[in-house]
Amino acid sequence: MTGALSKHHKFGRVKEKYNRIPNAKERAFHLYLIDNELCVCGCGRKAECVHHPLQRHPEQRWRRDHEFVVPMADECHRSLHGSGNERSWVDGRGIGHLPLLAAGYRVQGIYAGIL
Numbered sequence: 001m002t003g004a005l006s007k008h009h010k011f012g013r014v015k016e017k018y019n020r021i022p023n024a025k026e027r028a029f030h031l032y033l034i035d036n037e038l039c040v041c042g043c044g045r046k047a048e049c050v051h052h053p054l055q056r057h058p059e060q061r062w063r064r065d066h067e068f069v070v071p072m073a074d075e076c077h078r079s080l081h082g083s084g085n086e087r088s089w090v091d092g093r094g095i096g097h098l099p100l101l102a103a104g105y106r107v108q109g110i111y112a113g114i115l
């Protein structure tokens with residue numbers, strides 16, 4: 001009983017495994033994507049925000065890694081989250097695999113000297 005309690009207590013004190021807030025480099029990368037990219041969905045609109053794909057890329061450290069994002073128009077971003085299912089939203093548009101696309105944008109950020 002004490003074991004279970006202390007285990008639970010310990011779990012409650014575990015630190016976040018990712019930073020909720022993007023650091024300066026990550027913020028610069030997000031702004032770079034917003035300034036230079038179109039929405040990942042193919043709608044042709046200018047990116048206005050970034051989305052953190054829910055599925056992970058193998059190189060991704062944490063589930064919410066600020067280096068693994070895709071640029072999106074606000075309306076498409078709201079539509080994706082509103083759908084409740086990222087994979088089917090993406091499949092319905094024939095975009096490709098979001099974690100893979102995010103990895104591609106990350107490489108772009110590295111080549112641009114931002115990440």
Ligand SMILES: [Zn+2]
Pocket residue numbers: 039040041042043044045072073076
């Ligand atoms: Zn779009």
Ligand SMILES: [Zn+2]
Pocket residue numbers: 050051052077081
């Ligand atoms: Zn999102």
